Amino acid sequence: xxxxxxxxxxxxxxxxxxxxxxxxxxxxxxxxxxxxxxxxxxxxxxxxxxxxxxxxxxxxxxxxxxxxxxxxxxxxxxxxxxxxxxxxxxxxxxxxxxxxxxxxxxxxxxxxxxxxxxxxxxxxxxxxxxxxxxxxxxxxxxxxxxxxxxxxxxxxxxxxxxxxxxxxxxxxxxxxxxxxxxxxxxxxxxxxxxxxxxxxxxxxxxxxxxxxxxxxxxxxxxxxxxxxxxxxxxxxxxxxxxxxxxxxxxxxxxxxxxxxxxxxxxxxxxxxxxxxxxxxxxxxxxxxxxxxxxxxxxxxxxxxxxxxxxxxxxxxxxxxxxx
Amino acid sequence: xxxxxxxxxxxxxxxxxxxxxxxxxxxxxxxxxxxxxxxxxxxxxxxxxxxxxxxxxxxxxxxxxxxxxxxxxxxxxxxxxxxxxxxxxxxxxxxxxxxxxxxxxxxxxxxxxxxxxxxxxxxxxxxxxxxxxxxxxxxxxxxxxxxxxxxxxxxxxxxxxxxxxxxxxxxxxxxxxxxxxxxxxxxxxxxxxxxxxxxxxxxxxxxxxxxxxxxxxxxxxxxxxxxxxxxxxxxxxxxxxxxxxxxxxxxxxxxxxxxxxxxxxxx
Ligand SMILES: Nc1ncnc2c1ncn2[C@@H]1O[C@H](COP(=O)(O)OP(=O)(O)OP(=O)(O)O)[C@@H](O)[C@H]1O
Ligand SMILES: [Mg+2]
Numbered sequence: 001x002x003x004x005x006x007x008x009x010x011x012x013x014x015x016x017x018x019x020x021x022x023x024x025x026x027x028x029x030x031x032x033x034x035x036x037x038x039x040x041x042x043x044x045x046x047x048x049x050x051x052x053x054x055x056x057x058x059x060x061x062x063x064x065x066x067x068x069x070x071x072x073x074x075x076x077x078x079x080x081x082x083x084x085x086x087x088x089x090x091x092x093x094x095x096x097x098x099x100x101x102x103x104x105x106x107x108x109x110x111x112x113x114x115x116x117x118x119x120x121x122x123x124x125x126x127x128x129x130x131x132x133x134x135x136x137x138x139x140x141x142x143x144x145x146x147x148x149x150x151x152x153x154x155x156x157x158x159x160x161x162x163x164x165x166x167x168x169x170x171x172x173x174x175x176x177x178x179x180x181x182x183x184x185x186x187x188x189x190x191x192x193x194x195x196x197x198x199x200x201x202x203x204x205x206x207x208x209x210x211x212x213x214x215x216x217x218x219x220x221x222x223x224x225x226x227x228x229x230x231x232x233x234x235x236x237x238x239x240x241x242x243x244x245x246x247x248x249x250x251x252x253x254x255x256x257x258x259x260x261x262x263x264x265x266x267x268x269x270x271x272x273x274x275x276x277x278x279x280x281x282x283x284x285x286x287x288x289x290x291x292x293x294x295x296x297x298x299x300x301x302x303x304x305x306x307x308x309x310x311x312x313x314x315x316x317x318x319x320x321x322x323x
Numbered sequence: 324x325x326x327x328x329x330x331x332x333x334x335x336x337x338x339x340x341x342x343x344x345x346x347x348x349x350x351x352x353x354x355x356x357x358x359x360x361x362x363x364x365x366x367x368x369x370x371x372x373x374x375x376x377x378x379x380x381x382x383x384x385x386x387x388x389x390x391x392x393x394x395x396x397x398x399x400x401x402x403x404x405x406x407x408x409x410x411x412x413x414x415x416x417x418x419x420x421x422x423x424x425x426x427x428x429x430x431x432x433x434x435x436x437x438x439x440x441x442x443x444x445x446x447x448x449x450x451x452x453x454x455x456x457x458x459x460x461x462x463x464x465x466x467x468x469x470x471x472x473x474x475x476x477x478x479x480x481x482x483x484x485x486x487x488x489x490x491x492x493x494x495x496x497x498x499x500x501x502x503x504x505x506x507x508x509x510x511x512x513x514x515x516x517x518x519x520x521x522x523x524x525x526x527x528x529x530x531x532x533x534x535x536x537x538x539x540x541x542x543x544x545x546x547x548x549x550x551x552x553x554x555x556x557x558x559x560x561x562x563x564x565x566x567x568x569x570x571x572x573x574x575x576x577x578x579x580x581x582x583x584x585x586x587x588x589x590x
Contacts, residue, residue: 063420086422087423097413098414102344102413117334173448285508
């Protein structure tokens with residue numbers, strides 16, 4: 001049996017726009033999504049902002065009722081057997097809210113332990129263990145309102161694990177964590193995987209997905225556009241190599257010009273301090289560098305490198321634009 | 324069976340204590356105690372002296388009893404609505420409604436300490452009444468009075484629980500609370516005899532909790548025994564249960580609607 005089974009899931013939001021003349025507008029957050037996650041699998045859900053990842057996770061965690069389609073988690077239907085699902089899953093949504101700010105970290109965990117029917121004796125052992133796991137051992141007695149953003153995120157992770165759930169939904173779990181904290185959390189996720197937990201992870205960090213996930217679904221505008229192992233996804237761009245050009249201020253017309261070149265498959269820009277990194281995907285590899293330089297026509301250019309494609313390049317090709 | 328009961332008891336207790344702490348933790352212990360002890364004193368003095376001045380009567384017991392019992396509305400209305408809407412402001416609703424916890428227990432737990440708090444508020448009101456405002460309890464059966472106060476506190480808190488759930492759906496919590504609190508102050512007859520109201524006002528009075536409780540309280544203080552106020556008391560209690568039940572239904576309805584419309588996190 002699959003731990004998570006999603007069939008033609010769809011979710012439409014109706015929102016009111018306009019201040020005086022109330023008009024309602026429909027937003028299709030999730031259009032038609034189907035996938036399955038095996039028992040003990042670590043499955044990644046990637047996609048640009050607004051693609052529908054969080055909406056999908058909310059439906060799977062019983063917090064949102066699907067407009068149509070169905071999904072089963074741990075064998076139970078998300079709409080009609082939500083109560084049964086809730087005790088077997090744990091979930092976090094990136095961000096600081098969702099904790100009792102005026103209570104201490106420990107009191108927060110204590111309350112969530114009782115909301116999840118954890119035996120007090122078990123909770124008494126588990127709370128210090130989890131605080132240690134997320135690096136909050138010394139701060140557990142302090143009020144959450146005094147926590148930093150990353151500390152709140154860490155407490156959320158402890159909260160999600162309080163009842164030792166078999167299936168985990170982690171929506172951008174490393175958001176707001178410092179690099180060391182993010183690395184530690186990835187280790188925690190690895191260990192959970194070793195314990196045969198089923199994990200559905202969303203992230204904007206491609207290396208994270210590449211490193212952790214056994215399979216990845218790329219979702220764009222509410223639809224899955226690719227679903228495979230990281231290795232297979234990378235093969236999507238095997239025909240390409242990547243040239244990275246360091247530039248200092250880049251105009252849109254220049255970008256357009258590059259994009260129009262026959263040998264260019266895709267261009268994206270990433271800002272780094274005063275510079276930008278232009279990532280150009282091309283089937284011609286480093287041979288394309290001279291032609292590319294010709295377009296720059298004497299403009300100031302920094303380091304130019306050519307490399308093998310990564311998962312991020314595959315992702316960029318799938319969803320296009322500036323990832 | 325026994326295990327379920329134990330788990331729910333735990334859930335009830337933790338929810339009660341922690342939601343209360345979450346509400347008042349910003350106060351220092353001394354400030355907290357002062358607000359609980361001297362707040363009622365100022366309140367009692369204000370209304371009792373005003374009442375005495377307005378009516379020119381030297382017997383203040385009518386006002387003392389009314390306002391002492393009215394005291395339970397502070398915790399019953401403000402405390403409980405803040406406790407229930409606290410989840411809204413903290414953004415914890417998705418995590419509460421995503422948990423397997425029994426919703427009725429969660430709901431009742433949010434109110435529990437405020438009922439005790441409200442009860443103590445009334446006791447303090449009577450205390451100030453006896454020590455400073457010349458209330459005479461020599462004719463009074465104290466156990467009967469204690470029961471009247473308990474039932475009235477529960478029923479008034481029931482209204483608070485309904486309001487709390489209403490407040491989950493609006494941003495104007497304080498506006499709603501103030502309106503209801505001062506509405507109760509007027510309609511329940513703490514300072515004015517309900518019998519002098521025009522008919523339409525009386526029908527509001529008798530649809531609210533507290534009104535009958537205050538009447539029963541006055542009768543008991545004057546020397547009546549429990550059997551003479553049993554009608555008032557049982558109706559008061561019934562109204563309390565109805566408000567609590569309505570509140571719970573609304574609580575469940577809110578969860579369902581929020582999950583359907585995607586508004587669980589809306590502030
Ligand atoms: N409660 C809601 N009401 C109305 N529209 C919503 C609601 N929640 C999400 N949406 C809309 O649904 C779409 C998908 O949002 P969703 O949060 O699922 O995206 P996402 O993939 O998680 O994005 P991100 O990477 O930014 O977290 C967006 O257009 C968003 O505006
Ligand atoms: Mg999201």
